[in-house]
Amino acid sequence: MNTQKIPDIIVSRLPVYLRTLQRMSVSGITTTSSQELGERVGISAAQIRKDLSQFGEFGKQGTGYYIPFLIDKLRTILKVDRIWDVAVIGMGDMGHAIVRYQGFGDRGFQVAMCFDSDPTKIGQKVAGYEVRDTRNLIKDLRESGIKVVMLCVPAAAAQEVADKLVEAGVRGILNYAPISLSVPAEVKVQYIDPAIGLQRMTYYLP
Amino acid sequence: MNTQKIPDIIVSRLPVYLRTLQRMSVSGITTTSSQELGERVGISAAQIRKDLSQFGEFGKQGTGYYIPFLIDKLRTILKVDRIWDVAVIGMGDMGHAIVRYQGFGDRGFQVAMCFDSDPTKIGQKVAGYEVRDTRNLIKDLRESGIKVVMLCVPAAAAQEVADKLVEAGVRGILNYAPISLSVPAEVKVQYIDPAIGLQRMTYYLP
DNA sequence: TAGATTGTTAATCGATTAACAATC
DNA sequence: TAGATTGTTAATCGATTAACAATC
Numbered sequence: 001m002n003t004q005k006i007p008d009i010i011v012s013r014l015p016v017y018l019r020t021l022q023r024m025s026v027s028g029i030t031t032t033s034s035q036e037l038g039e040r041v042g043i044s045a046a047q048i049r050k051d052l053s054q055f056g057e058f059g060k061q062g063t064g065y066y067i068p069f070l071i072d073k074l075r076t077i078l079k080v081d082r083i084w085d086v087a088v089i090g091m092g093d094m095g096h097a098i099v100r101y102q103g104f105g106d107r108g109f110q111v112a113m114c115f116d117s118d119p120t121k122i123g124q125k126v127a128g129y130e131v132r133d134t135r136n137l138i139k140d141l142r143e144s145g146i147k148v149v150m151l152c153v154p155a156a157a158a159q160e161v162a163d164k165l166v167e168a169g170v171r172g173i174l175n176y177a178p179i180s181l182s183v184p185a186e187v188k189v190q191y192i193d194p195a196i197g198l199q200r201m202t203y204y205l206p
Numbered sequence: 207m208n209t210q211k212i213p214d215i216i217v218s219r220l221p222v223y224l225r226t227l228q229r230m231s232v233s234g235i236t237t238t239s240s241q242e243l244g245e246r247v248g249i250s251a252a253q254i255r256k257d258l259s260q261f262g263e264f265g266k267q268g269t270g271y272y273i274p275f276l277i278d279k280l281r282t283i284l285k286v287d288r289i290w291d292v293a294v295i296g297m298g299d300m301g302h303a304i305v306r307y308q309g310f311g312d313r314g315f316q317v318a319m320c321f322d323s324d325p326t327k328i329g330q331k332v333a334g335y336e337v338r339d340t341r342n343l344i345k346d347l348r349e350s351g352i353k354v355v356m357l358c359v360p361a362a363a364a365q366e367v368a369d370k371l372v373e374a375g376v377r378g379i380l381n382y383a384p385i386s387l388s389v390p391a392e393v394k395v396q397y398i399d400p401a402i403g404l405q406r407m408t409y410y411l412p
Numbered sequence: 413t414a415g416a417t418t419g420t421t422a423a424t425c426g427a428t429t430a431a432c433a434a435t436c
Numbered sequence: 437t438a439g440a441t442t443g444t445t446a447a448t449c450g451a452t453t454a455a456c457a458a459t460c
Contacts (some may be wrong), residue, residue: 007426009426009427010339010427011406011410012406012408014405015401015402015405015406016386016402018405019384019385019386019399019401019402020385020386023361023385025229033440033441033442034442035351035441038314040386040388041386042386043459044428044429044432045441046428046429046430047427047428047429048431049441049442049443049444050427050428050443050444052443053442053443053444054232056363057442057443058442059441059442059443060435060436060441060442061434061435061436061440061441061442061443062435062436062439062440062441062442063440063441063442064440064441064442065285065442077409078405078409079409079411080405080408084404084408085318093302093303093306093307094303094307096299096303097300097302097303098400100299101299101300101364101399101400103361103384103400103401104400104401104404107401107404108404108405108408109401109404109406147321147411147427148404148407148408148411150400154231165298170384171407171410171411172407172408172410172411173406173407174403174407176398178225178309179225179226179229180225180226180246180247180248182246182248183401188320188354188406188407188410188434190240190403190404190406191403192382192398192400192403192405193225194304194307194309194310194356194398195221195225195309195314195315196221196222196225196314197380197396197398198290198292198310198313198314198315198354198378198380198396199216199221199224199284199313199314199398200218200376200394200396201354201377201379201380202223202284202285202286202290202314202354203217203220203283203284203285204217204378204379204394205354205377206352213450213451215451216451236426239416239417239418240417240418241417250452250453251417252452252453252454252455253451253452253453254454255417255418255420256419256420256453258419259418259420263418263419264418265417265418265419266417266418266459266460267416267417267418267419267458267459267460268415268416268417268418268459268460269416269417269418269460270416270417270418271418309456361417384439
């Protein structure tokens with residue numbers, strides 16, 4: 001087992017392995033091989049073995065990987081062997097959809113609070129959560145200890161809000177606003193922008 | 207100028223450059239350098255120059271890049287110098303939010319039709335679009351010539367629908383379902399899964 | 413002109429793949 | 437045991453960076 005810094009590109013594949021293993025587990029499969037998992041996720045068997053070997057020896061020669069065990073290991077590695085409270089900032093259509101999203105439960109996250117700056121939205125309930133005033137963003141996040149947020153405000157407001165999130169001690173921002181954010185190195189940002197995804201495909205179309 | 211196959215990883219960065227350039231343009235900036243653009247998108251200046259040089263000589267020594275010209279080139283390269291009709295499959299919360307999303311207009315896409323399999327939703331209007339029956343998915347997509355779709359159905363239905371999309375001649379699938387899809391090589395898939403994004407960040411948290 | 417910045421080359425760095433001994 | 441599959445090594449492949457002549 002290797003104890004050096006793990007390359008980001010390897011880390012970025014682990015959640016994909018985990019997602020697929022959890023689906024296999026739910027469908028009653030208990031054992032898999034790097035070959036089979038690779039076919040399911042579209043990655044070579046050699047690469048899956050190499051990726052996993054960075055963290056330990058999780059398989060058995062001849063039989064492959066016992067899925068519940070491998071899931072457990074990946075959950076620990078990714079630190080989703082717990083439930084992270086997440087805040088959603090911006091209660092537009094996207095923010096709404098995220099607050100209502102049912103898919104986080106068994107993947108390590110739950111929405112814990114949500115915010116907006118619009119006086120007509122503040123105080124309203126969304127999926128059972130009272131919409132908080134972004135003026136209290138830093139205070140509320142600090143008090144709750146929330147480290148991960150989903151940012152769903154308009155692009156024009158995103159950097160300003162991101163600065164506040166950093167000040168509030170947030171360490172991970174899932175950014176739905178179509179803009180590159182500037183944050184300190186200790187804060188991670190992941191981007192979700194459908195137009196970017198679409199443009200990455202149209203390049204290849206006739 | 208290079209005429210070989212362009213690596214996927216370069217293609218995947220171009221939409222990020224374009225997004226940032228368009229924002230700079232809107233804010234009145236007309237010229238930039240690889241240095242400045244790199245700071246904004248978080249990529250080295252050398253890499254930006256190298257990436258762009260795959261497609262032509264778009265800058266001028268001493269002065270950098272004229273933004274409207276570079277935007278135009280990138281739009282042509284990414285084939286978003288036109289408007290692509292896109293279908294949205296699945297009118298849950300996420301599908302709803304996407305149909306209502308305003309951000310596609312100047313980025314090369316527009317929602318043209320939407321589908322669901324739920325009889326209580328079929329025929330209803332969502333943001334002005336009548337929800338169509340997924341039983342007509344292949345026929346409707348073929349007739350419209352739609353090549354790009356956003357897939358927002360539950361994970362359990364996603365592969366089955368993807369198979370139909372392939373049959374209908376769709377070439378790009380932006381997949382919001384939390385599952386890896388299996389499609390022929392000529393069909394591109396991009397994934398949007400918030401839990402994956404979150405797990406890619408929690409790894410780095412204490 | 414002097415300063416700035418490109419496009420490109422060569423060097424470096426890192427990731428992927430192929431192959432296989434070990435072993436279940 | 438025989439067959440299957442891992443974890444790991446070495447080889448290959450590809451991407452990034454540094455440096456600089458060209459030139460605006």
